[in-house]
Amino acid sequence: MGQTKIKDIYFASSNSNKYLEIEPILRQYGIVSHFAKMSLQEIQSESVQQIAEAKCTNAFDYLQKPVIIEDDGFYLSSLKGFPGQYSSFVYKTLGNQGILKLMQNRADRKAYFLSVIAYGDGHTFKIFSGKTRGMISKLATDGGWGFDPIFVPENTIKTYGELSLLNRKSFYSHRHKSIEKFSKWYIKKRLRYRNR
Numbered sequence: 465m466g467q468t469k470i471k472d473i474y475f476a477s478s479n480s481n482k483y484l485e486i487e488p489i490l491r492q493y494g495i496v497s498h499f500a501k502m503s504l505q506e507i508q509s510e511s512v513q514q515i516a517e518a519k520c521t522n523a524f525d526y527l528q529k530p531v532i533i534e535d536d537g538f539y540l541s542s543l544k545g546f547p548g549q550y551s552s553f554v555y556k557t558l559g560n561q562g563i564l565k566l567m568q569n570r571a572d573r574k575a576y577f578l579s580v581i582a583y584g585d586g587h588t589f590k591i592f593s594g595k596t597r598g599m600i601s602k603l604a605t606d607g608g609w610g611f612d613p614i615f616v617p618e619n620t621i622k623t624y625g626e627l628s629l630l631n632r633k634s635f636y637s638h639r640h641k642s643i644e645k646f647s648k649w650y651i652k653k654r655l656r657y658r659n660r
């Protein structure tokens with residue numbers, strides 16, 4: 465593994481907002497991370513897991529260092545799960561106002577976010593996921609990025625956007641759940657490696 469310490473890890477993504485949310489959680493677990501800004505090839509697949517696996521392989525091939533990538537999906541109940549794995553494209557084309565328009569006059573405003581984290585180091589490959597259920601708000605609020613202004617997670621009346629402004633998004637976040645699962649596993653793996 466050359467100069468790379470076992471606890472050093474790369475987070476590969478084109479989206480620095482994700483890294484800003486992930487880094488403090490990794491740090492809490494004593495995991496040193498680095499942001500590798502790059503666009504990763506996205507394969508066409510129905511499965512977020514398969515997309516994450518392909519992205520992770522792509523990132524490892526390039527970096528040759530232990531790496532994690534994240535793939536997310538945003539699923540609206542009344543639209544039968546749309547946009548799901550097409551969330552990124554839909555965000556760029558319709559935006560939050562477009563989603564609010566699609567939801568007009570719909571009684572069922574349930575939605576959820578899914579975060580899939582994939583880890584690869586050339587020997588081990590592993591996937592971790594986190595899901596947060598909630599509702600689509602009536603209006604877009606301030607704060608956050610992506611769909612944050614229109615998503616109200618369960619157990620609060622605030623959107624991810626408003627929670628971000630209060631530094632509280634991580635208490636509810638799908639990303640927090642998946643990264644926490646990864647961190648617990650990674651720490652154990654590191655201990656096993658050290659004890660060899």
Ligand code: IMP
Pocket residue numbers: 479534535536537538551552553555556609610611612624639
């Ligand atoms: P991807 O993983 O970059 O393909 O993410 C899919 C889409 O979901 C993107 O349009 C993101 O903007 C959006 N997204 C993912 N996570 C979040 C989040 O925590 N808040 C708001 N939007 C998100």
